[in-house]
Amino acid sequence: MHSAMKASLRVDDVEVLAFLWDPEAKIVVHPAHGAEPARPLRTSSRAHFVLTDSTLTALRARRAAPNAAVVFDAKNACDAPGLLAEGFHRFHYVRAPGGAIRWIFPAGHNRPLHLALHNAQTIKAALYKAFVRACFLSGNEHLCSSGTWYCSFSPRELVSGLMDSELAFHGSAIFTGTPGDDRKATIALSVSGSGDGPTHFLKVPVGRHSARLVSNEVAVLERLSNAVRGVTLPTVQVARATRGSILLGSVGVAPPWSSRRFGLAHARALLALYEPFLTTRKTAELELVSQAMDAIRTLRSGPLAYNGLEAGISALAIDLEHVAAAIDLDRRVPVALGHCDFTPWNMIVGDGSIGIYDWELARFDVPLLYDLFHFVLQTSLLLPGRRNLKELIRCALAIAPIRALIHERGIDVNHHFALYLLAHASRYALQFARQSSVHAQAHWLVDGWRRCLQELRSTHGNLY
Numbered sequence: 001m002h003s004a005m006k007a008s009l010r011v012d013d014v015e016v017l018a019f020l021w022d023p024e025a026k027i028v029v030h031p032a033h034g035a036e037p038a039r040p041l042r043t044s045s046r047a048h049f050v051l052t053d054s055t056l057t058a059l060r061a062r063r064a065a066p067n068a069a070v071v072f073d074a075k076n077a078c079d080a081p082g083l084l085a086e087g088f089h090r091f092h093y094v095r096a097p098g099g100a101i102r103w104i105f106p107a108g109h110n111r112p113l114h115l116a117l118h119n120a121q122t123i124k125a126a127l128y129k130a131f132v133r134a135c136f137l138s139g140n141e142h143l144c145s146s147g148t149w150y151c152s153f154s155p156r157e158l159v160s161g162l163m164d165s166e167l168a169f170h171g172s173a174i175f176t177g178t179p180g181d182d183r184k185a186t187i188a189l190s191v192s193g194s195g196d197g198p199t200h201f202l203k204v205p206v207g208r209h210s211a212r213l214v215s216n217e218v219a220v221l222e223r224l225s226n227a228v229r230g231v232t233l234p235t236v237q238v239a240r241a242t243r244g245s246i247l248l249g250s251v252g253v254a255p256p257w258s259s260r261r262f263g264l265a266h267a268r269a270l271l272a273l274y275e276p277f278l279t280t281r282k283t284a285e286l287e288l289v290s291q292a293m294d295a296i297r298t299l300r301s302g303p304l305a306y307n308g309l310e311a312g313i314s315a316l317a318i319d320l321e322h323v324a325a326a327i328d329l330d331r332r333v334p335v336a337l338g339h340c341d342f343t344p345w346n347m348i349v350g351d352g353s354i355g356i357y358d359w360e361l362a363r364f365d366v367p368l369l370y371d372l373f374h375f376v377l378q379t380s381l382l383l384p385g386r387r388n389l390k391e392l393i394r395c396a397l398a399i400a401p402i403r404a405l406i407h408e409r410g411i412d413v414n415h416h417f418a419l420y421l422l423a424h425a426s427r428y429a430l431q432f433a434r435q436s437s438v439h440a441q442a443h444w445l446v447d448g449w450r451r452c453l454q455e456l457r458s459t460h461g462n463l464y
Contacts (some may be wrong), residue, residue, distance in 0.1 A: 013101045016176050019243075020158060021204050082452055092145035098439055104174040105141070106155050107148070111187045112136045114173035116197045116250075122384060135435040159187065162204055162245045163238060167191070169200075180435060183207035183213060183361075197250065200237060201357075204245040208341060218246055224337075230272040232348075232355035251355030252348050253321055259349050262375050262382060262396040266342075269354045269377035271401055274336040276366050283415075284329035286365060288423040295426035296320045304433045312446040313433050319453040320426055323418055332414065334353040334409045338366025340424075343378045368411055372396050373420040381448040382441055389452070392464065393417075411444045413464045418456055425449040 091105065094114070096102040103114040112132050135144045136382070142148060153161075153168065155172045169188040178181040183206045188198035205211040218239045225233070238247035259265075283289060297316035304310040339346075340361035348355040376396055380389045396402065397413060406413065429449075432442050456463050 013176075016183075016185060016206060020162070020204060028191065041237050067284045084150070086262050088150035088152055090148060091371060092148050094144070095146040097285070100179060100315065101134070101146075101176050104176065106172060107141065109141070109171050110136050110139070111140070111171055111190065112173070113171050113190055113198050114175065116188050117173065117175035117186060124136055128170070144438075159189070159202060162187075162202060162243065163247065167247075171198075173198075177206055177210075179439075180431060181208040182210050182213060182360075182431070184210045197252075199250050201234070201246065201248045201250065202245055204243060214244055214246055215240070216362070217358075217360045220359045221248075222341055224359075228272055231269050232353060234357050234359070248357070251357050252350065257284045260344050260379050262372060262392070262399070263378075264399060264401070265349050265352075265354050266372075266375065267396075267399045269347075269356065270342075271405065273339070273371075274368060274405075275431055277336045280332050281335050281365065282329070283327065283331050283419070284331055286333070286335070286367070286419075288363070288366065289327075289329075289419065291421040292320075293324060293427040294423075295430045296324060299426070299429060299433060300456075305436055307432070307438050307445060309432055309438050309442055312443065312450070313429050316425065316450050316453075317388050318427050318451055319457070320422060321427075321456055324422055327418060327422070331412070331415060333367045333419070334411065335367055337364050338362060338370045340366065340370065340374070342371035342375050344375075367416045367419050368405065368409060369402075369413065369416045369425075370420045371398075372402065373417055374424065377448065377452070381444050389448070390455075414456070414461050417452075417464065418461065421449060421452055421456070425453070 005408060022025075090108070091104055091106050093101045093105075094103040094307065097197070105112070105114050112135075115129050115132060118129065132141075132144045135141050148281060159169070159172065160166050167189070169189045169191045173188045175186040175188070179186050185204040185206050187202040188235065189200040189202060190197075190198045203214055203217075205214045220235055221233060221236050222239075225235075232251045234251055236246065237249055240246065295319060302314075304313055339356060339359065340363065341358055342356070346356065346358040348357075361446035376392045377389065380392055399407070405411070428442075428445065432438050432446070
């Protein structure tokens with residue numbers, strides 16, 4: 001364990017912890033150095049959730065409320081014996097570059113299950129994974145953590161509280177989710193106790209809109225269970241448990257390096273997803289088009305949050321408005337199932353197989369090629385060394401099954417690309433516009449969407 005921790009828990013960290021352990025808990029935050037007074041974030045008479053720098057305060061709080069979840073953020077090793085003697089459970093946490101807690105894992109396990117929730121799409125990320133595995137195998141998992149805390153609730157108590165039932169498992173790790181209205185926490189579980197990765201995932205809605213997304217994932221997976229062949233899907237083990245959480249089976253263990261280029265396996269997977277649900281619709285009848293138009297009007301009317309991105313979003317809204325005005329709303333387009341977040345970090349590609357997870361955004365009226373465009377744009381804009389977007393899209397469109405699909409279904413590639421940009425960029429721009437702060441990736445995405453929209457306009461809708 002570190003002799004000195006890098007940083008104290010932040011208020012937004014505590015809010016996520018409170019939701020997981022007890023959403024109605026009273027939270028009292030005592031800053032590490034007394035920089036600000038303690039202040040309650042929520043109040044309830046039925047529980048008491050405490051974050052404190054004082055071991056004595058934490059122990060007294062636990063004795064006063066034995067059924068409460070008490071968290072003590074450790075600052076030095078001398079705190080450990082007293083806390084463990086009181087029945088506390090030790091956890092390590094890892095912060096994201098922005099400072100918020102990203103992963104949480106209990107101490108004392110030799111398998112880093114949280115790596116299943118880590119996107120290893122770069123050499124740096126792959127090296128990080130190798131380092132973490134070495135730390136765990138040697139019993140020094142604290143070396144790859146940002147800090148340590150002790151909690152009066154065990155991982156088993158946490159999971160059983162979220163599921164309203166007991167589940168035997170041998171290891172766990174928590175991904176706290178991406179901040180925002182869609183935020184979901186994911187708990188990776190190893191039920192079998194063997195193998196390198198988790199066997200199940202417990203998804204817990206945290207953000208304002210996340211319960212609807214988690215519910216949609218259940219509905220989509222239940223509809224797909226016997227309809228799609230050639231693609232491995234998560235199985236719904238428990239649907240709609242406490243606080244809307246769901247338990248899903250894993251789609252397999254990720255290889256140490258995932259493909260960042262859209263290839264034949266991805267193309268075949270899309271065709272397998274399209275086949276049972278393929279139909280045609282008029283562009284004006286598509287719900288994602290009407291939603292995009294509403295979002296653009298909202299963005300143009302303002303006001304926007306002052307988060308450093310307001311100028312970029314204002315300019316993006318104008319670009320979206322120009323492209324939307326040029327869309328042929330009477331054109332009929334082939335539509336089918338769309339995953340709508342089809343990216344390397346939401347899939348596992350093996351030898352001749354592909355497993356796809358995170359179906360929260362999926363819908364059945366998505367123009368064909370939407371997921372292809374999304375895969376290429378996300379990898380191009382968010383991963384290093386992937387900037388030649390136009391050439392990457394052309395290469396993806398030239399893959400034999402995709403080329404045949406375009407010919408057979410009479411797909412106007414430029415029309416479908418414009419629809420993708422309108423739907424995707426407007427949705428997330430509206431989300432960014434309402435957040436008080438945004439991560440650096442939001443700036444990369446807005447800049448990338450603007451370049452695509454401007455190129456589409458400059459070529460009069462004939463970019464590809």
